[in-house]
Amino acid sequence: MSTFTRRIRSGLLVLILTGVTVLVAGPQGMASPAGAQPTGPVGSLASYEGNRVKEAGDPKVWLVLCGQRANIPNERIYEGLFRDWEGIVTMSDVDSIGQGAGLNGAFLAKGPSAHVYLVRPEGGRKHYIASESAFNRWHFDWDKIITTDQSYLDRLSNGCILG
Template sequence: MKKTVCKVGIMGLLGISMISTSLFGNVSTASAQERETTYATQYEFTMNNLNQYNGLRVKEVGNPTIYLIDNGTKRGITSPEVYNRLFRNWDNVHELLTLSGVPNGTVIDGNMGLVKFENNPKVYLLDKNIHGNTVKRWITSPSAMDKYNFRWDMPIMPSWMEHTIPDGTSIHY
């Protein structure tokens, strides 16, 4: 089994250029079943533009909470049920040593989700703004859906509801 651990420091979180290095090589433990190779992936990360990492799903080593990087913040996902309603699968959740350098964003809870409206091909994320009010955030392209790993199956709401929910910031690739 391979375990990936990502090093993150004050000046870095997840860089565009990933340098994969062997940290410990083969690590033997008391039990043969426990043997695994551990690799560390070091990400050089620029803190001056956290938005470039939007769409990544991350967690800290030893902490079960998964976060979505969105608008340059880490947004905790409250439960596996909420996670499964938003994302296609559990692949590519990056495990990091720390997320302390990333500002907290609004928590993603059961009141948020993906929707479409009748007679409109656009996909929206029903989300909360910084004041806690519900907004609809247009996901501008299939590439943005893929970047965030969002599901394509979602409820279709009546068209009259589209105009009752204010627009939030769009989600771009």
């Protein structure tokens, strides 16, 4: 017999059958984009997910994304994603969060549908932003979303869902 587990995470019903994850319903009962899998941090990192963090005395800012810290390489990228510089969490142990791929070239995008993504072209990934409240919680800027061809978005791999 196969193992069957049901989980509800951020409004998503996830069925896990023998190691295969099937997304049944997305936010507000709508299906999430094809292939988008909810993943994210565990343990104490959960409280930092979606936060911009920095080490005390160090100007480098990171985004905690998918349970890891992603370097925001410069002001141009930062200002192309976020509303302002308010709300950055200063920590004494940023290195306690594992380092993942950075945000080189990252931008906010949508295709012809209403789905909005954080796009990380350097890694060939897109991260579905699950809801308006998630978008606002991550401190993204609505005015920075660009519209792109769906074919471009379809070529990118799905990263974790930003909820």
